[in-house]
Amino acid sequence: xxxxxxxxxxxxxxxxxxxxxxxxxxxxxxxxxxxxxxxxxxxxxxxxxxxxxxxxxxxxxxxxxxxxxxxxxxxxxxxxxxxxxxxxxxxxxxxxxxxxxxxxxxxxxxxxxxxxxxxxxxxxxxxxxxxxxxxxxxxxxxxxxxxxxxxxxxxxxxxxxxxxxxxxxxxxxxxxxxxxxxxxxxxxxxxxxxxxxxxxxxxxxxxxxxxxxxxxxxxxxxxxxxxxxxxxxxxxxxxxxxxxxxxxxxxxxxxxxxxxxxxxxxxxxxxxxxxxxxxxxxxxxxxxxxxxxxxxxxxxxxxxxxxxxxxxxxxxxxxxx
Ligand SMILES: [Mn+2]
Numbered sequence: 103x104x105x106x107x108x109x110x111x112x113x114x115x116x117x118x119x120x121x122x123x124x125x126x127x128x129x130x131x132x133x134x135x136x137x138x139x140x141x142x143x144x145x146x147x148x149x150x151x152x153x154x155x156x157x158x159x160x161x162x163x164x165x166x167x168x169x170x171x172x173x174x175x176x177x178x179x180x181x182x183x184x185x186x187x188x189x190x191x192x193x194x195x196x197x198x199x200x201x202x203x204x205x206x207x208x209x210x211x212x213x214x215x216x217x218x219x220x221x222x223x224x225x226x227x228x229x230x231x232x233x234x235x236x237x238x239x240x241x242x243x244x245x246x247x248x249x250x251x252x253x254x255x256x257x258x259x260x261x262x263x264x265x266x267x268x269x270x271x272x273x274x275x276x277x278x279x280x281x282x283x284x285x286x287x288x289x290x291x292x293x294x295x296x297x298x299x300x301x302x303x304x305x306x307x308x309x310x311x312x313x314x315x316x317x318x319x320x321x322x323x324x325x326x327x328x329x330x331x332x333x334x335x336x337x338x339x340x341x342x343x344x345x346x347x348x349x350x351x352x353x354x355x356x357x358x359x360x361x362x363x364x365x366x367x368x369x370x371x372x373x374x375x376x377x378x379x380x381x382x383x384x385x386x387x388x389x390x391x392x393x394x395x396x397x398x399x400x401x402x403x404x405x406x407x408x409x410x411x412x413x414x415x416x417x418x419x420x421x422x423x
Contacts, residue, residue: 103158105135105161108162109139112141112338118215131226147403171198213244215237216240255313260290264280271305320344337358344371386399
């Protein structure tokens with residue numbers, strides 16, 4: 103018996119969701135099932151390849167819905183949870199959707215981690231007591247509940263050091279080790295594991311470089327910090343850097359490029375002195391992307407960089423209107 107757990111890759115909440123789900127599954131569903139993990143990333147024109155569902159049971163956490171009958175568990179808290187109207191109808195109407203009692207969607211939760219913990223506790227009697235610290239930090243990180251941009255960017259707490267590694271590392275085995283250890287160790291202990299400490303300086307220096315690159319590239323256009331870092335290897339920079347550098351900006355719009363996508367990232371400054379008057383998930387959905395009301399993104403193929411730039415310009419204008 104094998105349970106395959108698919109999660110939002112390179113995202114603290116995605117990784118924490120995988121750890122909480124794995125722990126829940128072992129405690130409440132099947133103590134002996136072999137657990138396997140695979141991270142999922144948003145891509146342009148995404149459709150699920152059924153080949154990823156290699157388990158006897160397959161779960162997706164903190165990532166989009168899939169109508170495949172091979173998917174047996176699903177938890178998500180994104181506003182943009184469905185790739186199509188058909189998928190949304192499938193979730194609401196099919197016997198394999200919401201009514202199977204193992205697929206859950208609630209965009210009012212700040213983190214998918216907390217959502218899984220709460221549903222698993224209420225519906226399956228899951229004891230979350232040794233995961234409280236992880237659940238709380240996932241909520242702080244995904245909800246951007248930091249006191250200020252300095253805390254979010256200077257990364258002193260163990261959870262934030264782990265966040266840096268999780269967001270930066272392109273190493274499946276490392277992420278799987280973190281998911282394993284988050285289930286039994288404190289965040290301080292996980293952040294002190296040799297496989298984390300040996301790479302953290304590298305990623306921290308990269309983070310400092312990202313701050314410099316964004317500082318050089320960014321221009322403030324009305325309410326919006328706008329930057330294009332597609333000339334640099336910047337997949338996985340901290341989305342709070344723009345507000346650390348430009349505390350008065352209301353929004354940020356960034357263009358980046360990696361081997362598998364060009365990307366427009368849109369965010370609202372969590373420490374803004376003004377109110378948010380735009381739903382960023384809805385704006386991104388119009389261009390084929392998605393996210394939450396306060397943070398969204400649109401993925402293009404690497405070849406569509408010009409299109410990404412032009413969409414970014416359009417969004418900057420809209421956010422200033
Ligand atoms: Mn999440």
